[in-house]
Amino acid sequence: MNAIEIISLGIIVYMLAAGGIYLVLFLVAGPKINREKKLNRTEQIEEIMINKDTYPISVLVPAYNEEAGVASTVRSLLSLNYPQYEIIVVNDGSTDKTSEKLMDVFQMKRIELAARSYFKTGKLTAAYQSELHPHLYLIEKENGGKADALNAGVNFSQYPYFAAIDGDSILEKDALLKTMKPIIDSSGRVTATGGTVRIANGCKIVKGEVTEIKLPKRPLEVMQIVEYFRAFLIGRLGFSRANILLIISGAFGVFEKSRVIKVGGYNTNTVGEDMELIVRIHRSIKEEKSNQRIEYIQDPVCWTEAPSTIASLRAQRIRWQRGLAETIWIHRKMLFNPKYKGIGMFSMPYYLFIELLSAVFEVIGYGIIISGLLFSFVDTDIALVMLLVMILYGSLLSALAVLLEEWTYHKYPDVKSIFILYVYALTEIFWYRILANFWRVQGLIYSLRKKHAWGDMERKGVFSDDTPT
Amino acid sequence: MRMVQTFLWVVVGLLAVQLVLLAVLIVGKQKALKRQRKIAWVKGQVMPIYRQFIEAPEQKWMEPQLPSNKSIRQAAIEEMLIDFQETYKDQKERNRITDLAERHLAPRYQSILKNGGWAERINALYFIEDFRIASLKEEVFSHFKSLAKQDDEYWQCLRAAAILQEPKVVDVLFEESNLSVGFAKELLMRMDEELHQRIMARMFMKDDAPENLLYAFIMLNGERKSERFFPFVEKLMTDERKEVRIKAMKSLTHYGRLSDPQKLSAFFISLFWEERMYAAKLAGACKLTDFKEQLIQLFTDPVWWVRFAAADNLQEFEDGNALLHEIASTSEDAYARDVARHMLTKKGGGNR
Numbered sequence: 001m002n003a004i005e006i007i008s009l010g011i012i013v014y015m016l017a018a019g020g021i022y023l024v025l026f027l028v029a030g031p032k033i034n035r036e037k038k039l040n041r042t043e044q045i046e047e048i049m050i051n052k053d054t055y056p057i058s059v060l061v062p063a064y065n066e067e068a069g070v071a072s073t074v075r076s077l078l079s080l081n082y083p084q085y086e087i088i089v090v091n092d093g094s095t096d097k098t099s100e101k102l103m104d105v106f107q108m109k110r111i112e113l114a115a116r117s118y119f120k121t122g123k124l125t126a127a128y129q130s131e132l133h134p135h136l137y138l139i140e141k142e143n144g145g146k147a148d149a150l151n152a153g154v155n156f157s158q159y160p161y162f163a164a165i166d167g168d169s170i171l172e173k174d175a176l177l178k179t180m181k182p183i184i185d186s187s188g189r190v191t192a193t194g195g196t197v198r199i200a201n202g203c204k205i206v207k208g209e210v211t212e213i214k215l216p217k218r219p220l221e222v223m224q225i226v227e228y229f230r231a232f233l234i235g236r237l238g239f240s241r242a243n244i245l246l247i248i249s250g251a252f253g254v255f256e257k258s259r260v261i262k263v264g265g266y267n268t269n270t271v272g273e274d275m276e277l278i279v280r281i282h283r284s285i286k287e288e289k290s291n292q293r294i295e296y297i298q299d300p301v302c303w304t305e306a307p308s309t310i311a312s313l314r315a316q317r318i319r320w321q322r323g324l325a326e327t328i329w330i331h332r333k334m335l336f337n338p339k340y341k342g343i344g345m346f347s348m349p350y351y352l353f354i355e356l357l358s359a360v361f362e363v364i365g366y367g368i369i370i371s372g373l374l375f376s377f378v379d380t381d382i383a384l385v386m387l388l389v390m391i392l393y394g395s396l397l398s399a400l401a402v403l404l405e406e407w408t409y410h411k412y413p414d415v416k417s418i419f420i421l422y423v424y425a426l427t428e429i430f431w432y433r434i435l436a437n438f439w440r441v442q443g444l445i446y447s448l449r450k451k452h453a454w455g456d457m458e459r460k461g462v463f464s465d466d467t468p469t
Numbered sequence: 470m471r472m473v474q475t476f477l478w479v480v481v482g483l484l485a486v487q488l489v490l491l492a493v494l495i496v497g498k499q500k501a502l503k504r505q506r507k508i509a510w511v512k513g514q515v516m517p518i519y520r521q522f523i524e525a526p527e528q529k530w531m532e533p534q535l536p537s538n539k540s541i542r543q544a545a546i547e548e549m550l551i552d553f554q555e556t557y558k559d560q561k562e563r564n565r566i567t568d569l570a571e572r573h574l575a576p577r578y579q580s581i582l583k584n585g586g587w588a589e590r591i592n593a594l595y596f597i598e599d600f601r602i603a604s605l606k607e608e609v610f611s612h613f614k615s616l617a618k619q620d621d622e623y624w625q626c627l628r629a630a631a632i633l634q635e636p637k638v639v640d641v642l643f644e645e646s647n648l649s650v651g652f653a654k655e656l657l658m659r660m661d662e663e664l665h666q667r668i669m670a671r672m673f674m675k676d677d678a679p680e681n682l683l684y685a686f687i688m689l690n691g692e693r694k695s696e697r698f699f700p701f702v703e704k705l706m707t708d709e710r711k712e713v714r715i716k717a718m719k720s721l722t723h724y725g726r727l728s729d730p731q732k733l734s735a736f737f738i739s740l741f742w743e744e745r746m747y748a749a750k751l752a753g754a755c756k757l758t759d760f761k762e763q764l765i766q767l768f769t770d771p772v773w774w775v776r777f778a779a780a781d782n783l784q785e786f787e788d789g790n791a792l793l794h795e796i797a798s799t800s801e802d803a804y805a806r807d808v809a810r811h812m813l814t815k816k817g818g819g820n821r
Contacts, residue, residue: 038588043595044621047628112814185624199584216524234495234692381473388476403487406494415495422491426484 008368008382011361016190017395018354022068022397025238026404032241033298037408041299045177049081055184057176057254058157059165062149063089066167067096067235069305073107073167076208077131082176086135090153093122093143094301104136113139113156119265121152147248147266147273154257154265161256164274168305169251170200170208175301179254182295191256191292192281194248195301196232198411199225201308210303215417219424220313223432224306226425230401233408240296244342246282246351248294250274252302259284259292270330274324278332279343286340300411314439321443324356359440365390366434394429399423505592511536512544519549523557523565544580545575547596554599559820563601570600579605582612591622598629606633624652630661639667646679653685661681662697669701691720699724706732711741722754730757742772749775753782761786768796768805776804780812 002007048054059077063070070089077087078173091099102108108128122144141152150164153209161183163176172178175195184191201224215222235266239245248255253274260266263280266273278294285292307313328335328351335352337344365386402421405411414416475512517531534543546569553566578593585593592613597605613626633640638656642648648656657665668686672678678686687705690698700770702724717734719726736748737760749767752760767779783789790813797809 014505035587039621040592040595043592043599046595047655049650051655110814112811116589184651185621187651214673373540381470385476388473388480389478392476392483396480399487403490403494406498410498410501415498418495418498419491439486 004368005373005382006380007364008386012382012386012389014361015358015365015389016356019393019397021350021354022234027238029237029298033237033404033408036298037286041178042174043309045174045181048177048181049083051083051184053184053338054083054177055161055180056086056159056182057082058153058159058162058257059087059176060150060153060157060162060167061087061089061167062092062146062153063094063098063167064092064143064149065094065096065098067098067101069096070098070167071101072208073165073170074102074106074136076170077165078136079173080171080176081173082180084159085131085176086137086158088153088156088313089136089139090136090149090156091138092145092149093141098139103128106133107135108136108138110143111137117155118261119153119155121148121155124152124156127156145268147268147270150273151265151268154260155259155276158256161254162260163252163254164250165191165302166251166304168203169197170210170303171252172301173211174210175252178297178301179252179297182297183254183256185314186293188256189292190295191259191285192248192253192294193297194253195297195299196236197228197249197251197302198300199228199306200303201225201306203303205303213411213413215412215420218308219320220310220432221306221308221419223428224313224425226398226402226421226428227436229405229421229433230398233401233404234397236273236296237298239347240294242342242346242393243293244282244347245294245296246278246343246347247275248278249302250295251304251395255281267330270323270325270326271319272325274328275323276330279327279334279348282343283331283334283340286343299407300409310435314435314442317436317439318443318446321356321359321440322447324351324445325447327357328352351433359437360444362390362433362437363441366437390429394433395426398428399425407422498724504544507541508545511541515545516549516552516799519553519569520551522569523553523562524567543574543577550574550600551596554661567601567603568598569622570602571604574600575602575604578602579608582608587622594622594625594629598625598632601632603633606635606806609633610635610637619647627656628659631656634664636664639664642668642682643671643677643679643774648679648681649662650681650684650688653679653682654689657685657689664764665695665698669698682714683713687716687720691723694724697764700728702781703728712743715741715743715747718744720753722747725754725756727751727755727757728753730759731756733760734742734763737767742770742775745770746772746775749778749782753778753785756785758786761792765796768800769802770807776808780808 019232043294054453059080061070061073061077066073074087074089088100089384095263107130108445109131111127111129113124113127117284122137124140124141126140128138137156139152139156141149145150153164154162155393161180163179165171179193179195182193197217199221200210201218201221202214202215203210204212236245238245250273255277259281260277263277263284265277267276267280281294307316328348331348334344335348340348368378369383369390372378372386402418405421407416412421480605481630515533515535518530521528522530529644536545550570557566558565565686574596578597581589581593594609596602609626610630612624613630616626627638627641629814638660642653642656659666660668665686668678668682672683672686686698687702689695690702702717702720705713706721708714708717727733733748733751736744736751739745741747745767748760749764751757752764761783764779764783767775770776770779780793783792786792793809797806797813800806800809
């Protein structure tokens with residue numbers, strides 16, 4: 001057996017193991033999903049809505065050049081069901097008319113700034129409060145990146161919990177109630193929560209609210225829906241059950257402010273500020289030997305606009321991969337460190353070897369398949385086995401996620417959508433995964449040549465006012 | 470070659486299994502959609518007739534013909550009653566909703582409590598609570614007694630028993646020392662005055678109330694401005710336990726009055742900043758203008774929260790804004806100027 005064949009076998013074993021880990025993670029979460037799937041979700045949160053003790057929340061919306069969607073994002077936030085909350089839009093030195101748009105629609109009036117500073121951020125230049133909705137604020141600051149904008153928002157916020165939401169996401173009406181539930185139920189022992197994020201492309205959205213769930217037309221967007229199912233359904237729940245969850249999506253998460261302040265806020269030196277913060281929180285919990293935990297709720301609560309073009313998807317994936325690489329690098333001391341228990345011994349290695357490096361292994365795998373099947377550099381049998389394992393790992397696992405989604409949430413209202421999603425999932429390995437893996441490898445390379453910026457996603461304006469898409 | 474074949478079989482096998490699953494799910498979904506349509510249809514048919522019963526029971530009324538399929542019938546009635554709950558807020562109408570629930574749904578919930586799955590039992594408990602199905606009071610509490618694990622079902626059982634005014638919940642409140650303040654309050658909120666009276670009597674008689682229950686009781690009475698328990702709450706303002714004093718003061722801010730305001734003066738110079746803060750809040754809530762000077766002094770308090778509470782509550786007084794202007798322009802203390810200025814420019818939103 002030559003070196004290439006040994007590598008090939010290594011990759012085959014790796015992919016089988018990774019697929020196995022996915023399945024084990026699902027099995028860990030499975031009983032809970034099964035147990036709770038019939039629960040009446042509306043009844044479940046009724047209490048929190050009427051209870052005067054429900055913790056108030058500050059909703060932070062960092063915005064950089066979001067003039068297309070910011071007003072409708074804010075409008076959807078204004079209609080959230082929650083007893084007491086404030087919305088703070090942080091304009092991170094936008095060069096477009098983000099602020100003007102808000103001032104125009106919500107009649108913002110300038111107020112004096114008397115914000116406390118927990119963290120140093122880019123200079124705040126002005127603060128405004130809406131005349132129409134006194135719990136809506138806009139703060140303007142010099143450009144400093146998303147993490148810096150969030151930190152400024154935390155400085156300005158007044159409530160003990162805050163939710164960070166992307167400018168391109170919309171929340172379900174009960175999102176805050178559902179995500180705060182674990183925190184309230186545990187009397188504060190849960191320090192951060194996140195919920196399932198869904199892709200809104202294709203859905204009908206009226207006045208910042210998803211009114212009809214439909215599939216998008218473009219294959220690239222459909223594929224991302226499958227991908228999200230896989231990530232959220234199979235991955236995160238299992239991690240959450242074991243209290244070793246490392247990601248609360250940047251699109252929507254709720255945090256205990258005092259904990260975030262204690263760990264020093266968002267890190268402005270990484271593009272993966274959401275994950276990095278969670279890792280730091282875990283780290284501080286473990287170092288303090290605190291009994292706090294981070295929880296993930298399985299209910300879908302947030303809708304986000306997925307990139308619809310190759311270029312914007314590529315930019316997003318490169319950014320994610322860089323964020324992941326940077327986070328693991330910053331906290332490399334936690335890797336295989338028994339002091340951090342499950343996080344050090346399982347989560348961090350999992351994110352390193354499976355989430356970060358799988359793309360590299362898979363790309364090598366492509367090379368082996370091509371050289372084996374077309375040029376016979378590698379034993380054809382090995383190349384074929386590699387192809388089959390990739391189909392197992394890529395397509396069949398994703399297809400399973402589609403089935404699980406239907407089994408648990410059946411959010412898509414018709415039989416046809418399920419069928420389409422399933423068929424798409426089966427095709428994943430033959431095109432989408434190849435693209436994504438190449439971008440992820442690129443992201444890995446870029447993370448070595450660090451450069452900082454907001455994601456340059458081209459906005460189609462899925463959430464533009466009253467536009468059904 | 471054998472390895473290729475093995476993997477090929479694995480892939481084909483798994484694909485086949487998945488396709489079978491897909492077929493099962495699709496058939497299941499079609500069935501579920503059909504069932505939903507049927508329920509919606511039944512609901513649409515019977516709703517106007519029941520609506521008439523709820524709105525005008527004195528008129529001649531005949532129970533509509535309901536489908537023989539028990540599961541569809543009960544689901545349609547359950548959905549209809551949930552909708553009615555949204556629409557009808559009047560107590561008489563609510564009682565009629567309860568009547569219907571007792572008649573059509575109580576037997577179902579009773580059997581679910583006995584034989585249903587975890588999620589079904591919790592849902593049943595939610596509806597027993599929502600529809601106030603009093604005939605199941607005993608069942609709910611005995612079901613509670615059978616639960617070993619403190620999970621959603623445990624909590625929901627207690628909520629349902631409390632709303633049905635089960636007196637044994639009072640014992641649970643006193644005996645369960647690990648109930649959170651929030652949850653104790655949830656239970657108290659559901660209880661009527663008679664049970665509250667019983668709780669207060671027991672607190673007086675022996676000092677065995679868990680602290681969280683005491684806090685919850687103090688807070689809830691304040692929020693409800695319950696006259697009957699005002700003397701009890703006010704007395705606790707001078708309790709020897711700091712946390713009890715603070716909770717009592719917080720509760721009194723809701724009452725917005727004190728029978729003897731002079732009791733407050735000592736709190737402005739308390740060693741504990743929380744007490745100074747609540748002294749400021751109480752002065753504002755009760756409009757105690759005699760404490761104007763003390764409030765102004767608190768503008769220079771070392772603790773931010775106290776300064777803010779002072780500024781915020783000074784605004785409650787008639788000349789509050791004028792005083793804030795004065796402080797903003799003449800105070801020698803930078804913090805005081807800052808907080809006064811901020812308060813003047815910001816409407817609503819509370820402390821920042």
